[in-house]
Amino acid sequence: MTDAPDYKSTVFLPVTDFPMKAGLAQKEPAIAAKWEAMGLYDRLREKRAGRERFILHDGPPYANGDIHMGHAMNKVLKDIIVRSQSLLGKDAPYVPGWDCHGLPIEWKIEEEYRKKKLNKDEVPAQEFRAQCRAYADRWVGVQKEQFKRLGVMGDWADPYLTMKFDAEATIVGELLKFAESGQLYRGAKPVMWSPVEKTALAEAEVEYEDVTSTQIDVAFEIVEAPNAPELVGAYAVIWTTTPWTIPVNQAIAFGEEIEYAVFDPTPVIRSLEKVDVAQNSALQFFQGKKLLIANEPNLVRDFEERLNKAWSEFNAHFHLTQKSVVKGAQLAGAIARHPMAGRLSSPLPFRGGAGGGGVPDDTVSGARPHPTPSPEGEGLKSGSFFDRPRPFLPADHVTTDAGTGLVHMAPDHGEEDFIACKKLGIDPVFAVNDAGFYRDDWEWLPGQGSVINTKFNGVDGPICSDLRAAGALLSASDFRHSYPHSWRSKARIIYRCTPQWFIPMDKPQEGAVADVDGGVMPTPIIAGNGPTLREIAVDAIAQTRWVPERSTNRIRSMVEGRPDWVISRQRAWGVPIALYVHRKSGQYLVDPAVNARIIEAFKGAGADAWFGADHQALLGPDYDLDNYEVVNDILDVWFDSGSTHSFVVEGRYGEGTRADLYIEGSDQHRGWFQSSLLESCGTRGQAPYKAVLTHGFALDGTGKKMSKSLGNVVDPLKIMGESGADILRVWVASTDYFDDVRIGKEVLAGSSDAYRKLRNTFRYMLGALADYDEDSEAVSYAEMPELERYMLHRLAALDAELRGVVDKSKGSETWLEFSRYTRALFDFANSDLSAFFFDIRKDCLYCDAKSDPKRRAYRTLLDTLFHALVRYAAPIIPFTAEEVWQSRFPDEAESVHFLEWPEIEKHWLNGDLDSKWAELRSQREQVNEAIEPLRREKIVRSSLDADVTMGEWLPVGDVDFAEVAIVARVTMGEGDGIIVTPSEWHKCGRCWRKLPEVTEDGTLCDRCDGVLNA
Structure with missing residues (x-):
């Protein structure tokens, strides 16, 4: 028995030098150097002039x-x-x-x-x-x-x-x-200020991070209350998370529509063993004090909890007893005294926390406390800034969401404070210098700070210690909250009133x-x-x-x-x-x-x-x-x-x-x-x-913000050095970048896989078009088989979708959604071409005569597809598009990036073809699914070995559905569903199709015999 002839050399396989392996990291720099040498950008400006x-x-x-x-x-x-x-x-x-x-x-x-x-x-x-x-x-x-x-x-x-x-x-x-x-104007008002960088900051230079601050409740004794005289002697309670602003307090704000109540805070001592200590502390501290806060259950509850937490070491338990109620409007005209009033004849010593020496002041020369005359209250003196009255003033920003419903006002350090105080003629005093220290001539804690230092503001810091000694510190404890930081130094910032220029x-x-x-x-x-x-x-x-x-x-x-x-x-x-x-x-x-x-x-x-x-x-x-x-x-x-x-x-x-x-x-x-x-x-x-x-922002593969400290930084320079820029570009173009996006090994692997498939599509087209001559081979639309005309329809549909992304004149809602553009392009290359059209037509390309009209139509369409796809891909993967273009048209003076959008004929769009082929493609997939079990069991080696019987008739017209499904034979209208059996026909030795005219395996079918003997 003689061996069967080897017909491999007679098959027209694709021929190309375009490598399957991209090697982008090595190739891209050379392509970029070529662009620079040829003056790509300037030449493009000339061409588009x-x-x-x-x-x-x-x-x-x-x-x-x-x-x-x-x-x-x-x-x-x-x-x-x-x-x-x-x-x-x-x-x-x-x-x-x-x-x-x-x-x-x-x-x-x-x-x-x-x-x-x-x-x-x-x-x-x-x-x-x-x-x-x-x-x-x-x-x-x-x-x-x-x-x-x-x-x-x-x-x-x-x-x-x-x-x-x-x-x-x-x-x-x-x-x-x-x-x-x-x-343009110059004025002094609170702005975001970095004591570390000693400058004002724009909002865009600020980021927010969670921090632990010290929250304090401070008592201000009410000395005048013309509309509610029963309040005289009570203490207005303010809550703040910035203790350092208490030395710059000038007023107390209230809400006119808020109801306030006076409460008795006398604690209950739970441990007799500590009663002596408690009597000398909690009981003694709160004895005779009546506290004014907003009459809101949630605020009262939270205030009690802060008191209990602060005095827990003495086993003191608080349950506030309401004594009287006043309307917010009745607080108008009331005056309180600052806790440090009468206590600053000489500077108090530093007692714990972070210190700091005197720092030259950068504020306006001669800055001083506001000169507004203040009425005298009981026990008040007129010499010290802290001895001056603290008026109650109405303010819209006072709420009952948190705190006590009373807000201490420091116009130097809050925009709302500044505005509200300005209405009463209360001006900033510029107590804090550019480095965050109190002025050297400030009465309380002169030259000390920095005010952003957590120890300085801490429970045992100098501010809390002095307030505690003054009998005004009701509570002090940790408080976790979001706080502004300089995005450059990462240090906390403050609001600080300084002379600045404004628009x-x-x-x-x-x-x-x-x-x-x-x-x-x-x-x-x-x-x-x-x-x-x-x-x-x-x-x-x-x-x-x-x-x-x-x-x-x-x-x-x-x-x-x-x-x-x-x-x-x-x-x-x-x-x-x-x-x-x-x-x-x-x-x-x-x-x-x-x-x-x-x-x-x-x-x-x-x-x-x-x-x-x-x-x-x-x-x-x-x-x-x-x-x-x-x-x-x-x-x-x-x-x-x-x-x-x-x-x-x-x-x-x-x-x-x-x-x-x-x-x-x-x-x-x-x-x-x-x-x-x-x-x-x-x-x-x-x-x-x-x-x-x-x-949006680029996050790591798990959705976390990239940080050197976390070790999760994905470096684009490293990616380009290992995989190439085009892989990175595929990732960018594929993401839904209107929101935050992720990048990591798995994500990049997906981008690499998508790129590889598109590259192989180009490689196939380059090989299939190796010797294509448009002048002698091209056929008209009318001469094309239905499958080619359907693919032109698919190309026209793709073109419309891509144009909707790039062309604003279309008024498309998808403008600039390049994830849609990239997905459509890659899906077309993979699903419509590689997995469908190329799969069906490879038999035609390999085995039909070079002059066969169907093969010429296929190659004509391949040429059209090539010119379109290389243009569509050029914005996404410019290096690879250039490599593809030069592989087919190696003209050193030209570039794929000089090309313009492909011309698509309107008549290529054909709704009837679309409907018909959608059904045929669906049936093709069902046939492949039915064949797969036989392939796994090795009953058939490939789909070409299978005969298919279908229970329904398909609207195939002139289309050979056996060719579309890549099977030996299709019988329609018999039985139920799809039945697959091994074909009894013999296999052609050249095209490997099983056909009735082949007398035994290895001999030639009529088509192949005609090609070889032509």
């Missing part, structure tokens, strides 16, 4: 360290969007940028100083600023290369930096626009008129007649598209409720608030000629021009420098970044140009989105953007 422009304005990261996963996620998403808009044929430039000023940079230089045991304040300002500039410049260079490694395409040769001289000149010019329109949110737009005392000062054009910055901003929010739509509520509520914008910082590295304040009037100078000279000076030397300036020359001959104070505060870094639209978008594309899109994380609703909105609305009356996309 004159087209509709799409501007995505880059939010600037800080130039202070290697990129992290948040950076990678953000930049990749931006790049995907920019590339997709370019694919649509638009001119989509991308100008990357960096925030180079502010605390993050300055803090890093200070850390280096601390390591060397140097004091920043002893270094000349110009030298320190130069070191900050050099530090930022170094990290700009590092991060630039890391972003390029991610495959981010942009104008890397000319990025924007907020520390460039032209940028600094524009930033100060934007500030002066606010000054000229009267949208008002609720002041009508103003103009400017000449002032008789010299200079030009802001004055209302028509008081109350113009829109406020808040009103303009809220309207601009409504005119902007927010993605996802729910983020509209977040930004609107923040703008509606935000206080005036604090734009000043007490730091060294940044753009100065370049203003001159008239010493006599206290008003800042507004003169367009002076402002023009300032801006020109900045263009020549940057912000340093201000700190080393000849200010008389800048003022010019019309003003005498001796009459003006030179402001040396620097601008909030959020004002810098909020102004970037002016020197990036307008600066490069023309005045009045707005960005089509801003993209940042959800935290930027209170950061860059908001500062950009307010800056632009204040100077231009509109938002700087047409649309805003918000994405």
Whole structure:
């Protein structure tokens, strides 16, 4: 018996050098180098010149360290969007940028100083600023290369930096626009302050963490109560978790609609063994005291629990007995005495806790207690700040949710306190300096602190000890709650009243008129007649598209409720608030000629021009420098970044140009989105953007925030070094990034698997199209078999879905949902092509004659699919798309990224074909399921060995369902369900199909015989 012939060499197998193994970590740098050498970005600008422009304005990261996963996620998403808009044929430039000023940079230089045991304040300002500039410049260079490694395409040769001289000149010019329109004022009010960094902080620079503080209940003796004389001698009880504010107390707030009650707190002593001790403590302490708190059961219960906890060591048990009730309104006009009244003829000694020496005060020179005359109360003296009356005042912010329903007021350290006290003429006293210590001349605890120190505020700290000695500390215990911290130093912050510069949110737009005392000062054009910055901003929010739509509520509520914008910082590295304040009037100078000279000076030397300036020359001959104070505060870094639209978008594309899109994380609703909105609305009356996309944060694989201390940081640089940037990009594009997303080994493994399948799809197409000649092989739509026309329908449907994600003009609700885009693309490649179409047509490709019309139709469609899919994939996996394109069209001067969106014919969409083939595909799956048990039992080796009998007729028409199901034979309309049996036909030696004309295994079927003998 002779061996059967080997027909393997006669089969037209796919041929390609495109490797199955990606090796992205090694290949991607070479591809990136090629892009840079060919000037890909600049050439793309030339090719898209004159087209509709799409501007995505880059939010600037800080130039202070290697990129992290948040950076990678953000930049990749931006790049995907920019590339997709370019694919649509638009001119989509991308100008990357960096925030180079502010605390993050300055803090890093200070850390280096601390390591060397140097004091920043002893270094000349110009030298320190130069070191900050050099530090930022170094990290700009590092991060630039890391972003390029991610495959981010942009104008890397000319990025924007907020520390460039032209940028600094524009930033100060934007500030002066606010000054000229009267949208600027200097005032003293509480702002978020970092005692560690010695500067005011913006809300976006603050994060909240749970901490354990000391909660205390303090008794203030009531000495006058004209509307409720029975209260005289009782004690108003206040509750606070910031004991350090008691030395700055100036009043007590109540709610007019709240009912208050006087309670007898006499404790019951449960242990006779300790009765002597108790009599000398709890009983003695509370003897004769009547306590006033809100008459709310929950507050009374909680207050009792705090008393019981505080006095538990004496086995004292409290059950408050109500004595009388008063309405909140009756507290109007009442006066209490501070617990330390009459006790500070000399400073009390430090008794435990954290200490600290005197620290120079940075507040207004001559700051002193408010001069408002106060009526004398019983036993009150007039000399000491603590001997002055503490008036009761009504306040809307007093609630009965927690505490005692009475709130101690320190206008230095609370915005609501400040507002309520201001109505009574009670001013801040600036008792706490910039480092968080009490002033050296403060009567109680002079020079001591820091006030954020937990021991200083603790149960045994000096404040509690002194209050206890004064007979005023009713309770003190631990309290767990959320507290604001500086996101840079991670230290607790405080609210602190300091002189700062503000942009008002609720002041009508103003103009400017000449002032008789010299200079030009802001004055209302028509008081109350113009829109406020808040009103303009809220309207601009409504005119902007927010993605996802729910983020509209977040930004609107923040703008509606935000206080005036604090734009000043007490730091060294940044753009100065370049203003001159008239010493006599206290008003800042507004003169367009002076402002023009300032801006020109900045263009020549940057912000340093201000700190080393000849200010008389800048003022010019019309003003005498001796009459003006030179402001040396620097601008909030959020004002810098909020102004970037002016020197990036307008600066490069023309005045009045707005960005089509801003993209940042959800935290930027209170950061860059908001500062950009307010800056632009204040100077231009509109938002700087047409649309805003918000994405979530990158978490570890278990959903936890990444932290070096937890050891769960996923490093994008490591991922790129091991697996390649395209894998990371697949992860970004696949996530539902509108919410927080996870990344870890399992997640990345899924991304790698999805990438591998798509890569194999491209590899198959490259091999199947190896010798394809469009001129000689291509067939028309009309000549195509029904299966090919169905696949064109599927391609057209895919195209519509992908366009809905990238094309805003379609008005699609799925705009910018690239998880939908990526899922649709990958599913099409895997399910429609690899698992279905390619599977069916591999017999045609391998075994039909090269000139066979069906094979030509298949390869024509493969060519169409290739051109479409490589374009669709290019924004997601740009390195691989380039590799795929160059593998087929190895033209060194061209790139896949020059291509535009594929042309899809409308008539390809065919609902009838879709319905028919949906049914056929469903039946195909059922047939495969029916075959599988026989395959497992080795009754048949493959589906080609099976005969299938179906109980129902399928609407196959001219379609050979046996070919679709890849079986030997299909019989319809017999029996019930699907029956599978081994085929009795013989197998063709070349195509391996079992056909009736094959006389014995290994001989040829008619088709294969014709191909070989043609």
